[in-house]
Amino acid sequence: MPKLIGPQRDSALLQTALRTLVVGALACLLAIYAGMPARAQSLLPRPNWNVSPPKCADSQKICIMTIKIFNNDPDHWIYPVLTTGKGPADIWMQAWWSVPNSELPNYPFIRRKNYRLYINPTGAGIPPNTGIELTVPIFTQLYEPINANPPADSSSPSGGDTLINWWNGGVIQVYTSPQASPPLALQQALTRSTQKVVQSGVSSAVLPKCVAVASVPTKTVRSPPAPPPCQPLTIYSDDSDLAKNDPSQLIEYTFGARNDPKDINAGPRYLLDTSNVDFDVSYVNVAFAPAVMGPYKNNQVGYIGTPITIDNFNLAIDEFLHDFPGWPQFLREGQLVNKLASPLEVFARLGGKDPPPDLTQLRGWPGSWPADLWAPIQALRTKWREYAGTVTAIPGPQYVQATPGICGPLPLPDAPAPTNFCDAVVAVQQLLIKNYVSYRQLYAAGQCKGTAFDITDNLLISHVYGWAPWTESSSGKDGDGCAAAQNLLENTARYSTGIDYTNYLNVKVAFDKLNYGTFPPRARDQIYQFNPWVQFIHGVPNGNPHKYVSTDYAYAYSVDDAMGNIQAEGVGIIIDIGSTANLENQKPATQPILVTLGGAEPVKGIAYKAYAICENTAANTKNLNPNFTTFAVSGNDPANCPIYIYDSKVPSQLYAFKIDATPDQFPYFANPADARWLPGNAKNSTTKIVVCSGIPDAGAAQGYQQSSATACCDSASNSGVFAFAQPEPHDAHNTKKYIVNVPPPKRCTNDTDAACFYPTPPPITKACNRGLP
Numbered sequence: 131m132p133k134l135i136g137p138q139r140d141s142a143l144l145q146t147a148l149r150t151l152v153v154g155a156l157a158c159l160l161a162i163y164a165g166m167p168a169r170a171q172s173l174l175p176r177p178n179w180n181v182s183p184p185k186c187a188d189s190q191k192i193c194i195m196t197i198k199i200f201n202n203d204p205d206h207w208i209y210p211v212l213t214t215g216k217g218p219a220d221i222w223m224q225a226w227w228s229v230p231n232s233e234l235p236n237y238p239f240i241r242r243k244n245y246r247l248y249i250n251p252t253g254a255g256i257p258p259n260t261g262i263e264l265t266v267p268i269f270t271q272l273y274e275p276i277n278a279n280p281p282a283d284s285s286s287p288s289g290g291d292t293l294i295n296w297w298n299g300g301v302i303q304v305y306t307s308p309q310a311s312p313p314l315a316l317q318q319a320l321t322r323s324t325q326k327v328v329q330s331g332v333s334s335a336v337l338p339k340c341v342a343v344a345s346v347p348t349k350t351v352r353s354p355p356a357p358p359p360c361q362p363l364t365i366y367s368d369d370s371d372l373a374k375n376d377p378s379q380l381i382e383y384t385f386g387a388r389n390d391p392k393d394i395n396a397g398p399r400y401l402l403d404t405s406n407v408d409f410d411v412s413y414v415n416v417a418f419a420p421a422v423m424g425p426y427k428n429n430q431v432g433y434i435g436t437p438i439t440i441d442n443f444n445l446a447i448d449e450f451l452h453d454f455p456g457w458p459q460f461l462r463e464g465q466l467v468n469k470l471a472s473p474l475e476v477f478a479r480l481g482g483k484d485p486p487p488d489l490t491q492l493r494g495w496p497g498s499w500p501a502d503l504w505a506p507i508q509a510l511r512t513k514w515r516e517y518a519g520t521v522t523a524i525p526g527p528q529y530v531q532a533t534p535g536i537c538g539p540l541p542l543p544d545a546p547a548p549t550n551f552c553d554a555v556v557a558v559q560q561l562l563i564k565n566y567v568s569y570r571q572l573y574a575a576g577q578c579k580g581t582a583f584d585i586t587d588n589l590l591i592s593h594v595y596g597w598a599p600w601t602e603s604s605s606g607k608d609g610d611g612c613a614a615a616q617n618l619l620e621n622t623a624r625y626s627t628g629i630d631y632t633n634y635l636n637v638k639v640a641f642d643k644l645n646y647g648t649f650p651p652r653a654r655d656q657i658y659q660f661n662p663w664v665q666f667i668h669g670v671p672n673g674n675p676h677k678y679v680s681t682d683y684a685y686a687y688s689v690d691d692a693m694g695n696i697q698a699e700g701v702g703i704i705i706d707i708g709s710t711a712n713l714e715n716q717k718p719a720t721q722p723i724l725v726t727l728g729g730a731e732p733v734k735g736i737a738y739k740a741y742a743i744c745e746n747t748a749a750n751t752k753n754l755n756p757n758f759t760t761f762a763v764s765g766n767d768p769a770n771c772p773i774y775i776y777d778s779k780v781p782s783q784l785y786a787f788k789i790d791a792t793p794d795q796f797p798y799f800a801n802p803a804d805a806r807w808l809p810g811n812a813k814n815s816t817t818k819i820v821v822c823s824g825i826p827d828a829g830a831a832q833g834y835q836q837s838s839a840t841a842c843c844d845s846a847s848n849s850g851v852f853a854f855a856q857p858e859p860h861d862a863h864n865t866k867k868y869i870v871n872v873p874p875p876k877r878c879t880n881d882t883d884a885a886c887f888y889p890t891p892p893p894i895t896k897a898c899n900r901g902l903p
Contacts, residue, residue, distance in 0.1 A: 171274070171275065172275035172276065173227060173275060173277075173278060174275050174276070174277045175278065175279075177227065177228075177229075177233075179228060179229075179230055179233075180228065181227055181228045182228050182398075183226050183227070183228070184402040184404050185755075186404050187405040188701070192267045192268060192336040193267065193268045194265050194266070194267055194268075194336075194701075195265070195296075195297065195385040195407070195426075195701060195702045196264070196265050196266075196426050196701060196702030196703075197264040197266065197302075197383075197426075197702055197703055198263050198264075198343065198702070198704045198705065198712065199249070199256060199261055199262050199264070199304075199704075199705045199706075200256075200260070200261035200343075200345050200705065200706040200709075200711075200712040201255075201256045201257065201258055201259070201708070202258070202259055202345060202348055202351075202706055202707060202708040202709035202711060202712070203258060203306075203439050203707050203708030203709075204258050204259075204350065204351075204439070204708070205258070205441060206258070206306045206440045206441075206707075206708075207255045207256065207257055207258070207306070207307045207308075207309065207310050207312075208255055208256045208304055208305065208306050208707055209248075209250065209255040209304070209305040209306070209307070209312050209316050210249045210256070210302050210304050210305070210705075211246060211247070211248050211251070211302065211304075211305065211378070212246065212247045212249065212264070212300060212302050213244050213245070213246045213247075213300060213301050213302075213303070213368075213371065213372065214241075214244060214245045214246075214296055214299065214300045215241070215244055215299050215300065215301075216242055216243055217241045217298075217299075218240060218241075218609070219234075219238040219239065219240065220238070220240070220295055220298055221298070221388050222269075222295055222297055222298040222386055222402060223269065223278070223298075224237060224398075224399065224400050225398060225400040225402035226268065226269070226402065228398040229400075230395075230397065230398065230399055231395050231399040232395075236278070236279065237278035238278065239278050239279075239293075240279065240280070240291075241295060242282065242288070242291050243287075243288060243289045243368065243369065244367065244369070244370070244371065245296075245328065245366065245367055245368075246366040246367075246368055247264075247338055247363055247364075247365065248319075248320060248363075249264065249340060249360070249363075250340075250358075250360060250361045251316060251320055252312060252361065253311070253358075253361075254310040254311075254358065255305075255307070255310075255312060257310065257358065259345050259351045259354040259355060260342070260343075260345055260354065260356075260358070261342070261344065261345050261357060261712065262341065262342055262343060262357070263340070263342075263343045264340050265340075266296040266297070266385075267336035267337070267338070268295065268296065268297045268385070268386065268404070269294060269295045269296065269297075269336075270293060270294045270335050270337055270338070271292070271293050271332045271335040272288055272291065272292050272293055272294065272328065272329075272331065272332065272335070273292040273330075273331055273332065275292075276293055277292045280292055287326035287328045287367045288367055289367065291367075294365070296338065296385075297384065297386050298384065298385075298386070299384050300383050300384070300385075301381065301383075302380075302383065303376065303380060303381075304378055304381060304419060304421060304705075304707065305376065305377060305378045306378075306379075306418075306419050306440055306707075313377050315373070315376040315377055315378075315462065316376070316378075319372055319373075322368065324368050324369050324370055325368045326366060326367045326368075327366060328365040328366065328367045329365070337363070337365075338363055338365075339363070340360035340361075340363055341359075341360055342358060342360050344357055345712055346711050346712055347711070348709050348711040349711075373462075373488070374415070374416060374460065374488060375460035375462045375467055375469070375488040375489075376462070376467075377418060377467055377469065378418060379411075379417075379418040379419035379420075379421060380412045380415070380416060381409070381410070381411055381412070381423065381705060382409060382410050382412055383407065383408065383409040384408040384409075385406075385407055385408075385702075386402050386403060386404050386406055387403040387697070387758075388401070388402060389401040389402070389403055389757060389758060391757075401757050401758075403755060403758050405699055405701055406697065406698070407425050407696075407697070407698060407699075407700040407701075407702065407703055408695070408696070408697040409423050409434075409696055410434060410684070410694050410695040410696070411434060411684050411694070412685060412694075413472070413679075413684050413685060414472060414474060414686070414687060414688050415471070415475040416460070416469055416470065416471060416472065417469065417470045417472070417667070417679070418443075418467075418468070418469040419440055419443055419707070420435065420436045420437065420438050420439065420442075420443045420707065420708065421435045421436070421706070421707055422434065422435035422436065422683075422705070422707075422713065423435055423703055423705050423713075424703070424704050424713040424715055424719075425696065425699070425700030425702070425703060426700050426701055426702035426703055426704050426714070427700055427714075428698055428699050428714065429714040429715050430698070430743055430744075430762065430764040430771075431698045431700075431715060431722070431764060432716075432717040432718045432719035432720065432764065433683065433710055433713050433715065433716075433717070433718060433719060434683040434684060434693055434695070434696055434718075434719050435681065435683055435684055436679055436680075436681035436683070437706070437708065437709055437710045438679070438681075438708070440707070440708065443679065444468055446666070446677075446678045446679045446680075448468075449678060450662075450666045450678055451470075453662075454506045454662055455505070455506075456490075456504050456505035456506055457470060457504060457507075458470070458471045458476055458489045458490050458504045458507065459471070459489070460488055461487070461488055461490060461491065462488070466490070470666075472686075472687070473510060473595045473661060473663055473687075474663075474687060474688060476489070476504070476507050477511075477588075477591055477592040477595045477596070480500045480588040480589075480592060481588065481589060481592070482500075484499065485499040485500070489504075490504060506662065510660075510661075511587075511588075511591055514555075514591055514594070515535065516535050516536055517535050517536045517537050517552065517555050517656075518535050518537060518555045518556060518558070518559040519532055519533050519534045519535035519556075519559065520533045520535070520587050521533070521563065521585050523584035523585045523586070526570060526571075526574060527571075528567075529566065529585070530563055530566060530567065530585050532563060534556075536552070536656060537552035537553070537555045537556045537652070537656070538552065538556060539556070540556050540559060540560040540563070541553070541556055541557055542624075543560070543561075543622075543623075543624035543625050543633050544624065544633050546636075547636035547639070547640065548636070548637075548643075548649070549649075550649055550650050550651060550652040551644070551649040551650065551651050551652060551656060551657045552651070552652040552656050553640070553652060554640035554641070554643060557636070557637045558637060558640065558644065559594070560637075561619065561622060561634070561637045562594055563585075564624070565593075565600055565619055565622045566585050566593075566600045567623075568600075568617055568622055568623060569599070569600035569601065569612065569617050570582055572616055573612075577612070578601075578610075578611060578612035578613075578616065579603060579605075579607075579610040580603025580604065580605035580607060581603055581605050581610075582603070583600075583603075583604050595661070595687070597638075597641060597687070597688050598619075598688070599614070599617045599618055599619045599622075600612075600617060601613070601614060601616065601617055619634065619638075620638075625637070626859065629801075630800075631857060631859035632800065632857075638689070638859075638865060639865060642689075642690075642691050644660045645660060645661045645664045645686070645687055645690070646664060646668070647659060647660065647661075647664070647665070647671065648671070661686075663686055663687070664686040664690075665678060666678045666679060666686070667679050667681065667684055667685075667686035668680065668682060668686055669681070682718070683718050683719060691865065693718065693719045693720060693721070698722065698762050699761060717764075720764065720765035720766050720792075721765050721793045721866070722762035722764065722765055722868070723762065723763045723764075723765050723768060723789060723853075723868045723870055724760050724761075724867065724869050725741075725760065725773060725870045725872060726759070726760045726869055726870065726871055726872065727754070727759040727775065728871075728872055728873045728874035728875075729759075729874055730874060730875075731874050731875050731876065732874075734877055736777050736778050736779055736875045736877065737756065737777065737778050737874075737875065738754055738759065738775055738776070738777055738778070738872075738875055739753065739776055739777060739778045739782070740753050740754055740775070740776040740782070741773070741775045741776065743761075743763055743771060743773060743774075744771040744772065746772070746784075746786070746826075746828065746832060747827075751774075763789075763870075765792055765868065766792075767792075768788065768789040768790075768791070768792065769788060769789065769790045769791070769821075770788075771788065772786055772825045772827075772828070773786065773787055773788060773789075773870075774786050774825075774828065776833065777875035778875075779875075779879070781833060782833050783833050783834075783835050783837075783875065783879055784833035784834045784835075784838060785834075785838050785841050785875070786825040786828035786834060787821060787822050787825065787851050788820075788821045789819055789820060789821070789853055790819050790820075790821050790900075791819035793855070793868040795819065796853055796855040796868050797814040797815065797816055797853075797854050797855065798814075798854070798856070799854055799855070799856050800856075800857060802856040802857075805854040805856060805869075805871075806852070807849055807852045807901075808852070808901070809848065809901040809902060810900045810901030811902060812901075815901055816901075817850065817851075817852050817853075817901025818900045818901050820842070820850070820851045820852060820853055820870075821900060822839060822842035822843040822851070822897070823899045835876075835879035836880045836881060836882075837876040837878060837881050838876070838879075839897040840876075840881055840895040840896070840897050841873060841875070841876050842897075843897060843898040843900075844895050844896060844897065845897075845898040845901075845902070845903045846893075846895050846896040847893070847894075849873060850873060850898075850901075851870060851871065851872050851873070852870075852901075853869065853870045853871070854868075854869055854871075855867065855868050856869065878892075881893055881895045
């Protein structure tokens with residue numbers, strides 16, 4: 131029976147007083163929502179538009195994602211904890227309810243609490259060579275009706291929230307133990323005073339579920355043991371995150387992907403792709419333990435992370451501490467944790483009044499904070515000031531005075547791309563200073579809330595190592611500051627035109643090279659190790675044997691260009707500790723190739739409706755979401771992975787091709803508008819790597835027609851499939867995007883079918899291959 135919403139909805143007294151009104155209230159709700167989709171829950175305020183929730187990959191009423199977690203470390207037990215974040219607005223729920231642009235302020239779907247699941251938190255947790263499968267709905271309804279803007283309710287464990295969104299940004303903290311019992315930190319986390327048990331009052335609510343699953347055999351364990359059953363799940367709410375100094379490793383995920391419709395003022399403001407996953411193993415702030423990840427039900431994408439064991443990860447930490455004595459470690463209850471803090475994490479704390487109590491303590495603190503830092507971190511700060519120079523806040527309109535360092539005066543934004551260490555240092559310093567000036571101008575114009583900071587060397591270096599734009603407010607109040615989109619680094623004045631981002635990309639690439647240590651000095655000895663943490667994660671260049679963690683598939687800094695993050699098609703994620711055996715793809719991830727399909731054929735409205743990658747089988751064929759007609763193909767071995775696409779004719783027509791090149795071999799166009807179909811013998815050809823003939827399982831029996839060949843390559847009209855690379859300034863990690871452009875479907879199965887083309891004459895076509903007749 132539905133519960134009426136109100137500030138005392140958990141009160142038995144209120145329920146008794148209103149019992150006589152339930153029948154009438156229920157009848158009212160049914161009348162209000164009679165025109166809404168059957169699977170839609172009732173919503174307040176009442177929508178005055180047609181609600182059409184996104185389609186779920188599994189055709190369920192509430193979309194579900196799957197998280198598989200395996201422990202293949204032979205000597206440790208693991209204890210995962212999943213937490214979703216709070217926030218002022220929830221685009222995922224706005225998309226689910228088809229909220230129009232004009233109504234967004236009235237339907238924010240505020241998330242007032244974090245919500246948490248402890249997975250097997252007692253006993254042996256997830257023992258070696260076993261696993262669990264957790265299914266999480268896009269949301270769990272807590273109360274009926276759902277309120278898009280509920281009043282705060284301090285008496286309720288949910289704080290007023292009427293639903294929990296499990297998809298829109300979550301973290302999994304993986305605790306580890308060398309024995310079959312949880313670490314003390316996890317036991318204490320379970321009894322946090324800020325945590326409250328949350329229960330749904332809606333009988334039809336979809337709840338997270340956990341079941342045990344067996345690991346596949348590994349190289350060292352040919353017969354994995356039977357997994358213990360999952361412990362019952364309890365949902366907790368909390369106002370804060372789990373402590374960074376806990377013995378746990380951070381893993382991040384977002385399920386579903388926001389997309390914008392062509393017209394944001396017609397219909398829903400946001401669309402949601404419910405078959406998309408985004409995830410990473412994050413060593414940007416901390417490093418404690420290994421993990422690998424891959425998508426669930428998408429074998430095109432390789433893994434990210436590191437498959438080494440926990441013991442070997444600990445050895446890497448010990449080796450790094452030996453080489454960089456005094457590097458800050460986390461501290462818990464007076465005991466050091468074998469968990470390290472990155473430069474980004476440490477420099478971000480320099481603005482604090484007191485030294486951080488959860489990191490290695492230094493003699494002389496707090497009196498000498500922040501003048502005195504941990505020796506390796508102190509050296510990085512000192513060197514940056516020596517080489518890049520110093521800054522002082524002054525009144526506007528200049529706002530900052532820069533004093534040059536060893537590397538000399540700051541360059542103009544349109545200076546040539548840096549070619550040495552010093553040129554890179556001053557280019558980065560200049561970009562962050564110019565972005566600071568833009569930030570102060572926004573405040574001066576009244577476009578940001580709160581009060582702007584005055585620039586200091588400590589604040590500047592925190593922005594340098596974080597590659598972060600200036601948006602913060604010194605008030606410290608939630609909601610104060612500039613919006614992220616107001617002052618993006620790539621949009622800093624004179625670093626881009628909105629179309630050409632060459633100046634910005636020159637500095638971004640230079641920053642990557644500073645981190646990786648690949649620049650030569652400008653003059654003899656004018657160089658230092660800018661970021662030892664990058665070597666800790668990625669290893670020493672050309673090291674033999676490998677040193678430290680030594681993975682290319684995790685982020686070591688906030689805009690690392692390593693393959694540390696994946697966004698791909700999928701219906702969940704797979705996590706493995708100590709092995710890659712349980713992942714669907716055993717190879718490391720590479721930059722994906724994005725296959726972009728043309729729109730509907732304009733005369734008959736024929737559109738693409740399905741596709742298959744690598745194998746043209748019914749089991750491998752996926753329906754195409756008409757709102758998201760781009761899909762990703764692995765860049766590992768595209769030459770052996772044909773693409774098959776079906777259109778909406780009855781019966782369907784098949785189109786097929788393959789790309790005979792890895793992404794690094796794609797022709798590059800600095801201006802994407804210049805990318806087009808260029809024949810195989812042209813300079814910077816976009817077609818010589820496109821194979822249109824001899825594709826296996828692409829014959830008449832599968833629906834391949836005469837016009838399928840000319841759709842792929844037509845030398846008469848210089849059209850067909852073409853491939854190219856272009857700059858990607860808005861992705862801080864990947865500065866290039868690799869695209870295969872596919873034209874719209876053919877109107878007719880045969881280019882000579884006059885009846886089909888009537889009243890226009892058939893086109894003149896000539897099939898080709900690799901852009902040549």
